[in-house]
Amino acid sequence: MNSISDLEKDSRRRRRFSQISDTIFFEFQRFGKKTGILLLVAIAIFGLSLAIGLLTLDQNPSAFSTVENYIVNFLSYMNMLVLILATSYGTGLIVVDFQEDTGNLLFPKISRSRLFIGRIIGNFLLGALIILIYYLISIIPVFIKFEVLPKEYWYSLGFSLYYYLALLSLAVFFSSFVKRSSGAVISVLLLMIIGFPIVYSILMLIVEGEPLFLLNYLAFIITYILDMPADRLESMTLEGFTINAWLTPDAKGAAIGLGIYTFIFLLGAYIIYKFRQTT
Amino acid sequence: MSQSTDILIELRQLSKKFGKFTAVDKVSLQIYRGECIGFLGPNGAGKSTTMKMVANLLRPTAGEIWIRTNGHLEQLTGQNKDRLLDNTGFLIESPAFYKTSTPRQILTYFAKLKGYPRPEIKSRVENIVGMIGLRKWIDEKIGTFSKGMKQKIGIVSAIVHDPDIVILDEPHTGLDPSARRDVRDFILKLREMGKTVFLSSHLLYEVSEVADRIAIISHGRIIACDTLDNLESQAQRSTIHLEVLHPSEYRESGESTETRESQKFQDPQDSKIIQESQDMVTKLYRVLHDFIEPNSISYHRDTRVYQIDFNGVPQTQHQMLRALMANDIMVVEFSVPKAGLLEALYLDYIAKSDTEDLEHQKANIKVEAVL
Numbered sequence: 001m002n003s004i005s006d007l008e009k010d011s012r013r014r015r016r017f018s019q020i021s022d023t024i025f026f027e028f029q030r031f032g033k034k035t036g037i038l039l040l041v042a043i044a045i046f047g048l049s050l051a052i053g054l055l056t057l058d059q060n061p062s063a064f065s066t067v068e069n070y071i072v073n074f075l076s077y078m079n080m081l082v083l084i085l086a087t088s089y090g091t092g093l094i095v096v097d098f099q100e101d102t103g104n105l106l107f108p109k110i111s112r113s114r115l116f117i118g119r120i121i122g123n124f125l126l127g128a129l130i131i132l133i134y135y136l137i138s139i140i141p142v143f144i145k146f147e148v149l150p151k152e153y154w155y156s157l158g159f160s161l162y163y164y165l166a167l168l169s170l171a172v173f174f175s176s177f178v179k180r181s182s183g184a185v186i187s188v189l190l191l192m193i194i195g196f197p198i199v200y201s202i203l204m205l206i207v208e209g210e211p212l213f214l215l216n217y218l219a220f221i222i223t224y225i226l227d228m229p230a231d232r233l234e235s236m237t238l239e240g241f242t243i244n245a246w247l248t249p250d251a252k253g254a255a256i257g258l259g260i261y262t263f264i265f266l267l268g269a270y271i272i273y274k275f276r277q278t279t
Numbered sequence: 280m281s282q283s284t285d286i287l288i289e290l291r292q293l294s295k296k297f298g299k300f301t302a303v304d305k306v307s308l309q310i311y312r313g314e315c316i317g318f319l320g321p322n323g324a325g326k327s328t329t330m331k332m333v334a335n336l337l338r339p340t341a342g343e344i345w346i347r348t349n350g351h352l353e354q355l356t357g358q359n360k361d362r363l364l365d366n367t368g369f370l371i372e373s374p375a376f377y378k379t380s381t382p383r384q385i386l387t388y389f390a391k392l393k394g395y396p397r398p399e400i401k402s403r404v405e406n407i408v409g410m411i412g413l414r415k416w417i418d419e420k421i422g423t424f425s426k427g428m429k430q431k432i433g434i435v436s437a438i439v440h441d442p443d444i445v446i447l448d449e450p451h452t453g454l455d456p457s458a459r460r461d462v463r464d465f466i467l468k469l470r471e472m473g474k475t476v477f478l479s480s481h482l483l484y485e486v487s488e489v490a491d492r493i494a495i496i497s498h499g500r501i502i503a504c505d506t507l508d509n510l511e512s513q514a515q516r517s518t519i520h521l522e523v524l525h526p527s528e529y530r531e532s533g534e535s536t537e538t539r540e541s542q543k544f545q546d547p548q549d550s551k552i553i554q555e556s557q558d559m560v561t562k563l564y565r566v567l568h569d570f571i572e573p574n575s576i577s578y579h580r581d582t583r584v585y586q587i588d589f590n591g592v593p594q595t596q597h598q599m600l601r602a603l604m605a606n607d608i609m610v611v612e613f614s615v616p617k618a619g620l621l622e623a624l625y626l627d628y629i630a631k632s633d634t635e636d637l638e639h640q641k642a643n644i645k646v647e648a649v650l
């Protein structure tokens with residue numbers, strides 16, 4: 001009995017890892033074309049940033065006095081790119097099998113937990129690849145102009161990837177209970193473009209506390225890590241109102257905040273997915 | 280029949296409830312190595328629910344599923360499902376695929392998931408796609424496929440890892456006659472390959488053509504399970520399809536087909552055939568009265584077939600044929616169509632089950648009223 005049990009455990013362990021890696025590879029195949037299109041979007045954003053930078057320099061040759069300022073020019077649309085990537089890869093991740101009835105084909109070939117893990121990793125890697133390529137091509141103009149690359153550039157890359165993971169988790173969470181992927185896309189976009197910014201604006205007026213629970217606020221670290229301000233809170237009084245504008249979280253706060261977002265939404269998505277019935 | 284005595288799958292008192300509704304009610308079934316068992320029942324009878332429980336997609340409310348592995352039967356649990364179900368291929372309902380994927384990508388992925396030897400996956404995928412005649416479509420996107428083609432890929436996906444047991448839930452649903460024939464041929468091919476096939480359908484003809492045994496399920500209960508021959512003897516009824524040459528047709532057989540076809544739709548000819556068929560029914564009663572009940576012969580004008588109900592015993596069938604020949608009736612066709620027979624048996628069993636169910640409900644209402 002022991003030998004069968006050991007054999008089973010060993011087989012299950014090996015199968016667990018191979019099924020996850022096979023799922024990752026399959027995701028790469030499935031989304032090859034989509035990744036190509038998103039890469040073109042990323043290159044277009046880079047081109048736009050480059051064009052803006054060149055125009056600014058043309059009008060004001062001393063516009064980018066430091067290398068950090070010049071890099072920020074290229075990273076100013078990074079939040080938008082990450083949002084596009086997360087909604088593209090995350091919103092269909094779970095709902096697709098219910099929407100298209102593809103779940104009946106997958107099970108019982110693979111368990112939901114392995115499929116979930118494989119897909120999360122696969123889709124994270126695809127988005128991460130595009131972000132990495134963006135950062136790599138952005139080095140070229142920076143290096144041409146300043147011949148130096150600050151190490152904070154790589155920290156920024158790290159936070160972009162981390163922010164992408166958190167936003168992907170949010171998108172996957174919505175994907176776990178909506179009926180169609182379009183529902184998840186709309187929910188994520190509404191939350192990120194309207195919901196969080198409105199809350200942030202209101203909080204500026206009523207509290208002094210740092211809004212570490214707002215995902216869009218955590219994303220500010222991507223550019224501010226390059227040149228962290230000495231005072232992250234800017235307070236100003238305007239017609240009797242005190243406005244507390246938090247510029248950016250610090251690195252530790254951002255790391256913890258993004259980590260909590262990732263954990264909560266991935267766990268929530270997994271639990272809902274685990275108990276969601278196929279039709 | 281290629282059936283041997285060892286059981287590959289055994290369902291023991293399997294039940295599934297959704298709230299107060301009992302979808303599957305104490306189903307017990309044994310599936311033997313190498314056989315093809317047809318699982319018949321009306322929509323909502325519990326076929327898919329039973330199959331989903333075997334696939335471990337639904338957890339039974341009660342009962343057990345035993346699957347043979349390494350020579351002995353083991354109860355299916357959450358712990359051993361990977362190992363036990365490795366030898367089983369499933370097609371649950373109509374397959375839906377990722378539209379942008381190709382058959383090669385999907386089938387390779389499935390073969391890997393099920394642990395098929397990696398160096399052999401490429402040739403395996405090409406071979407089985409070739410078996411269903413879609414070799415040239417292997418690298419095309421599935422989104423461009425017809426429903427029939429998708430269904431074939433779905434069936435192939437169930438056997439890509441070369442399992443001994445293949446479970447197909449309604450594989451013919453929504454297919455046109457040509458695609459249905461292809462699927463039927465493929466199931467026959469699986470049987471030839473020695474696979475054990477557990478096939479659910481509500482299409483009687485498709486089941487009757489491929490199944491060794493038939494289990495009929497109604498209201499979640501198995502109400503009959505046996506070979507078609509045995510079901511027929513149990514029911515003590517069967518139907519013969521008889522086609523004969525009428526005297527006028529016999530006389531006219533020297534004329535050209537064209538002449539006869541042109542006369543076929545003319546009224547005088549029609550009425551002549553009606554008269555001849557009535558005479559033939561009378562004659563058939565006279566010849567076969569020892570073997571059949573009164574009013575058991577009917578004539579179908581469209582197909583020009585006489586349908587004769589009898590007790591289903593093969594000896595009787597043989598004696599009836601001899602009697603017809605002895606009385607110079609020009610027999611063109613004398614057969615017991617399986618699908619027709621199965622339909623009659625199926626309707627009998629379902630009707631009986633519905634009546635029992637109704638009586639059971641009435642009894643319950645009475646008991647509740649008394650209480």
